[in-house]
Amino acid sequence: MQSKVSVKLILHKLRMNNYGQLLLLPLLSCLFFLFPESPLHAQENSLDRVSIAERSDGKGHVLRFHMTQSVDSFDVYQPSVDLVQMTLYSSSIDTTNITLPEQSDVFDEISFYDIPNGIGVDLYITKNKYFSSKAYPDGHSDDLLLGLTKTNKIDLEYVTRDMEPLIWSRLTMNAESLLVEDTEISSAELPKDSNYSKFKDKLKFDVVVIDPGHGGHDPGSIGYRNVKEKDIVLDIAKKVGDYIKEYLPDVKVVYTRDDDTFVGLQERGSIANKAEGDLFVSLHCNSFSSRQPHGTEVYFLGLEKSETALEVMKRENRLVRADNDTEQKELTQEELLIYELANSGYIASSERIAGMLEHQLDDRAQRRSRGVKQARFVVLYHASMPAVLVESGFISNPSEARYLTSDYGQSIIASAIFRSIRNYKKKYEKSQHFNTK
């Protein structure tokens, strides 16, 4: 028997607390800026309540969106088995005083996002429940109804295959695309002199090494509902690689592992060095003894400064042997000093890309950032190139574990990492050009 779980509500931008008004002001002015023609004085539509009822035919459920006015248009989209996304369009929709069912055995979480002229809704379906979804206006009121019809996993996976989730921030920021950003360098800025072409191949940023942590007999951290770090980071790694292959076709992607096998820390560095990588990105997930902590962290090689960095460092440096014993590999002060002398430029570059990653994860992917930190990671030490380690979230936190195991969450983290790599490549190639003049 599956017990009912309490429903979690997330109001993005429109927070349902006493600060709601304060948060609303900049948002409204922002919308006004984007859409000066919007009739802001018009009577505001609001979504006051979401309720759920079992269908009388026993074939599923109906979610009722209680509106004060009917919406202008709506859409339902199901990018993965565990996520239903909706757009509700009206001149504006207020969700600040919304009430939700206390608990549900159909969905775990519902999030509302402000988008131009409406709201976006993410509905996370409870694990092991499979529904097809369809929305229709109620004939007797202004409410909108979402019908969830029971189906099976195989059919649903077939329907949702190859679908990409809607990225709400893309709409709110009015960006042309998630993958296009302001640091775009036009072709007119690219070097034209012939001297450059001689050096071009050497100076090109054309190999990225992606290092999904752990693997094989080493599961890494085990999180909420037994999710394993090694599985999540492999999924994210492949998504990052796919973005690179699609949008940066001149960049070669090298994985230290692309399946569930164990690779030692030093070996990962050797693979990267042999491939003559221009950047090494190691992917991991955090965990903690309590469920509370959440957020992303980005590390580069250096002297550790904080207690928390020390904890993460110890965990990620731990070598799990085939007999399940562990041994702790520590970098000495001297080893670190030698690395700094031999690779002085890399540490500065690593810090730069770490900052870009943090910006993307925090601002664009809207994850809580715990900052850029330094630590003595063995895996970064062995890679003779700029190298960073991303802790993409805490799998000990139930909400973050769900996010990181969902196709949706993994795609957002992966696209944030991809954008940092792309921006770094552009800055790198531009600066290399100026240095050769």
Ligand SMILES: [Zn+2]
């Ligand atoms: Zn790890």
